[in-house]
Amino acid sequence: MSEHAYSCAEVRAAIGAHVLGALDASEAAAVDTHLADCAECRAAYDELAGMPALLGLVGAEEAAAVGTALPESPGSAGSADEVGLRRLLARVRAERALERRRRLVVALAAAAVTLAVAGVGGWAVGQALAPSGPPVAGATPTPAPTPTSTPTPTAHVTAPPVRWSATNATLAVDGTATINGVPWGTKVDIVLHGVKQGQVCSLTVYDRSGRRWDGGSWRVAYGDGVRWSGGIAVPANEVVRIEITATGEHPLLTIDG
Incomplete structure (x- = not known):
């Protein structure tokens, strides 16, 4: 898409693609500008905003098991976003042999992508992620109910997102985390440079109480950087630190405010 006011x-x-963090910076900014003024499109965005939380239930070992060579239909044409979506669908198909719960989660995410490409709304997710650390008595989060009516526009679209940046000079890795409050918790968009192609990275988020939340895992598909989105069932104003680790629990980057 070229730089212009989007319809x-x-x-x-x-x-x-925007929910999954697959757009480049200029495209994402153009979409956000439109969402700030269009309640109908904003409601459609909110209905798909739970996709990162569902994909976040896929662990690092499972992400590593997915092959990097993904088939594409011969002679197919389309934008880079469409290619990325086809790759996601192929990855979903490759994961179907894994355990029942994760198979259901990824299938729901694939259905959401299909609806988004077709420009159809009406699909909503209220799935919450469980923290990876031990539960604190009286503080266990509960899944949000699936809305039965059109979602009310939320502040995360019109209010400026919170952006944190950090650099690991030893590993020559730098990154930015963009934190957005959404109806189901917090969406975290990650941009990394300096990571190696083929590495499997994991996102961990810490809240004010010190609890550790698993934000999902992904394989680095390109050598010139990576954009990825994860989600946790914690309000954005409770997030205090973000950690990104590579395969084998090797720390890559710590990002905080």
Whole structure:
């Protein structure tokens, strides 16, 4: 997509990729600008905003088991976003042999992507992630109910997101975390430079109480940087630190405010 004021049709086609962090910075900014002024498109975005939380249930070992060579239909044409979505769908198909719960989660995420590409709304997710650390008595989060009516526009679209940056000079790795409050908790968009192609990275988020939340895992598909989105069931104003580790629990980057 070129740099211009996006129409509703263009934004609906890009929502799925935007939720997954697959748009580049200029495209993401153009979509956010449209969402700030269009309640209908904003509601469609909110309905798909739970996808990162569902994909976040896929662990690092499972992400590592997915092959990097993903088939594409011969002679197919389309934008880079469409290619990325096809790769996601292929990855979903490759994961179907794994355990029942994760198979259901990824299938739901694939259905959301399909709806976003078709420009169709009406699909909502209220799945919450469980923290990876031991529970604290009286503080266990509960899954949010699936809304039965059109979601009310939320502040995370119109309010500026919170961006934190950090650098690991030893490993020559730098990154930025963009934190957005969403109806189901917090969406975290990660941009990393200096990571190696083929590495499997994991996102961990810490809240004010010191609890550790698993934000998901992903394989680095390109050598020139990576954009990825994860999610946790904690309000954005409770997030205090973000850690990114590589395969084998090797720390790559710690990002905080």
